[in-house]
Amino acid sequence: MGQIQLKQVTKSFGDVQVIPPLDLTIEDGEFTVFVGPSGCGKSTLLRLIAGLEDITTGHIEIDGKDATDLVPAKRGLAMVFQSYALYPHMSVRKNIAFPLRMAKMDPAEIDRRVNAAAEVLNLADYIDRRPGQLSGGQRQRVAIGRAIVREPSAFLFDEPLSNLDAALRVGMRMEISELHKKLATTMIYVTHDQVEAMTMADKIVVLQAGVIEQVGSPLELYRAPRNTFVAGFIGSPKMNLITGDEAAKHNATTIGIRPEHIDVVESGGAWTGTVGVAEHLGSDTFFHIHNTGLAEMLTVRAIGDVSLRHGDTIHLNPRTEEMHRFDADGLRIA
Amino acid sequence: MATKASRSAARLMMAPAVILLLGWMLVPLIMTLWFSFRVYLPLRGGDQGWAGFDNYIRFVTSSAFWPSVQTTLIIVLGVLAITVIFGILLALLLDQPMWGQGVVRILVIAPFFVMPTVSALVWKNMFMDPVNGLFAHLWRFFGAEPVSWLSDASLPAIVMIVSWQWLPFATLILLTAVQSLDSEQLEAAEMDGAPIVKRFWFIVLPHLSRAITIVILIQTIFLLAIFAEIFVTTGGAFGTRTLSYLIFQRVLESQNVGLGSAGGVYAIILANIVAIFLMRIVGKNLD
Ligand SMILES: Nc1ncnc2c1ncn2[C@@H]1O[C@H](COP(=O)(O)OP(=O)(O)O)[C@@H](O)[C@H]1O
């Protein structure tokens, strides 16, 4: 069990309201990702759920029971911190056993659970070492191990991969996803990286300045962003948001078209411009295009290695059926 | 200091300081060693030739020797216990956000800037005087008989005075250590179900262990040599004669430089044993 419900939750630090009234339900077993730019209140929200910060007004319910005033240890949640927060003077084994020892569990049962966690996370090789002697990825595993032995009703992750290098990050991303499949426990995962959000989430919560901009599955967010913020935040490279006359042609204040939804054509096409920077990745090529007569610079993604270079003229054709239209408030026009 | 040239340049530049320090230490050390083997009574005939190990034997066989070692240990251990325990408590307290934090911190550090002689005199006359001292007034206010601290409870009194002087030092070092503790570790422990006392025991205290060893090491070295506090309060009477005070008495009151020097050599040996012992512990803690 691990359903978490936030009802009209707000949080202020002094006079500054970081989280305006917010409602959110996280279903049991769901992998929910909070994503948004730095400083938007993702960590604060997670810490409110964990009980590490007191909420200013509102209620938090866990499995239908009011948990607003429960201390963190009583909420049945486990957290993996950005800094891992391992206890440096304890061995890996002791680190993982710590929450069980605090729960005064029977030593035999502690051993059994620690060994099981070590097996799941492949950390048997360094179980007697101290955190200081481990690499970043290994520390990450230990931190996760310390969370899973408690068999919590939900896991909370605060940017757990941001201290790892790119290759390790991809690997750990998959491991965490697999862990979720295996345990089928609720997980709330905070990140500022929309790629992590898209690849891991069942449900993404996009936050900006403490406000939920949109909640939905990765593909819902990709296909139908509710406003220009979500449109620009989800997807890589970013969606082209075009204002001015071109948007007016489509009866909108802003139109959005993803780089992958603009075709490069030999001649003709709706837009013509000059290639600025061309990023050749082999599988794809990203063009940044100037002088199209549009107010904004365009980004275009072409499949394969297209042999246009800096300064070449390029002809483009947007797929109008993939176009998103937004009104003066930045909201999506259906 | 990567290259040969820069290394020799560095050696050259450091040489004056090293030579000065060596001279500073070696001259008194060698003179002490020299005098400890001489019969040297400045007011009774001056230097009267070799004494062999007589001074050494006389110093340890004197009835004052073992009590003075015991007194030294009691004072050192007492002050260490008080400063470490209260230092930790004060450091934890000062780490809390509170109004007027800056001023409070300066006030806490203040006793460290008072000269030992002055603070001992203040304690002796202002607090511990059995007639006019503040403690005496306090005792009388509650209807109790005032304690004549420096004669009846002389050792605790001196431990108290010295602790008051060294508490700021311990607090300061421990405060910086407390502040360097990653708050996420405490939060992790909180989520792991550790109540506040266990968080202190399992997280804060191990984190402080290095700072505590450093406090103990540095304080021990200075506490072995406390002198002014005893000189101005009891003058070594009422069982407050420490090893260093005994040496002082041998040299200046009995005018026996040879005997005092032998005591000095014992003190050096004792200090070194303690230092080696402590360095081992620190070395283990500084992994
Ligand atoms: N303890 C605090 N005191 C005051 N302001 C805070 C505190 N914690 C966070 N904030 C503010 O709340 C906002 C959200 O912070 P945070 O939740 O850490 O953002 P994120 O994790 O999304 O980067 C930031 O503007 C930050 O400055």
Ligand SMILES: [Mg+2]
């Ligand atoms: Mg954060």
